[in-house]
Amino acid sequence: MKKVETYQQQPPLPLQQQQSPSPPLPQQQQQLPMPRLVANCVTTSDKLIKHDGEKSINEKTYVKWPVKRKVNRKEWRKRLNARMHRLVRPKSSLMVFSELFKDVQINLTKHSILSVISYTATLEIGGDIYYGNDISKTQAKEKACENFLRTMLAKKMSEQSEEKEESPMNVEREVGENGSVSKPKGHPQEDFPWPNFAALAMHNLMNQWNIQPVESTVIKPQPKTVGMRKFPENPKNCNPIQLLNQMKPGVKYIEAIAPEKLPLLFFQINCVIDDILFTGEGRTKKAAKKECCIAAIKYFWQFDFHAIENN
Secondary structure (H helix, E strand, O other): OOOOOOOOOOOOOOHHHHHOOOOOOOHHHHHOOOOOOOOOEEEOOOOEEEEEOOEEEEOOOOOOOOOOOOOOHHHHHHHHHHHHHHHOOOOOHHHHHHHHOOOOOOEEEEEEEOOEEEEEEEEEEOOEEEEEEEOOHHHHHHHHHHHHHHHHHHHHHHHHHHHHHOOHHHOOEEEOOOOOOEEEOOOOOOOOOHHHHHHHHHHHHHHHHOOOOOOOOOOOOOOOOOOOOOOOOOHHHOOHHHHHHHHOOOOOEEEEEOHHHOOOOOEEEEEEEOOEEEEEEEOOHHHHHHHHHHHHHHHHHOOOHHHHHHO
């Protein structure tokens, strides 16, 4: 049997299309693929452009990443030192307490005994009350905050000692590549504010070393203070304070209030000479300073002013 081809009759074209037939497309243009349609885009012959409002952005733009370079070890140490300097700025106990506990209020109580005014600062945290006594309001707050921070650090140190005594089997650990070495999972985490305590330690160290910032660039040489070469043979008529200043020039005295003497107000004067602490107490600052000097003279030169007064 022969195969008969059938053709479907097409409708006649309009007269305009019959009169002006479209020229045939070249073979190369017929084989060009159609560009993929993208929303909000306009196609051109050589590139694809995105429209963003009035601006047009070329899609074939490339991001140029900065070239990685190896940091020098000295420069890395300088950056680390600058970072540590920002974290460990010297801060007093009151500043550290204000940063850690902003909502806790410090109460002040005023005392007036023998025409001398003193203050007692109290703060309550976790059911515990911490005190601080001084003539100055700020120093009273400083002492109360220092007592609390000292207790806080002592509790943390005791917790660390207990954790070391515990068995390491309770800690989640992962096995190394060879199966013999083990290390803890993840990065170590801790809630204790070590940077704040480091700033407080730096503040106490600067106060202990008596380091003060230099106001001017020109440093004036301090005159040398030379003490007496020989202790006087008959120091009965000498003032203990003046005598100690002549024998040990440059002695610095620290004033405080003896808290164990409350409610009676007693002043306490301390001084450190050759790494030895001397203390004197009295109803007035002058009397406490005199007792401190008498104790120092008795230790270094074996002369007791109290023995002369008793005689």
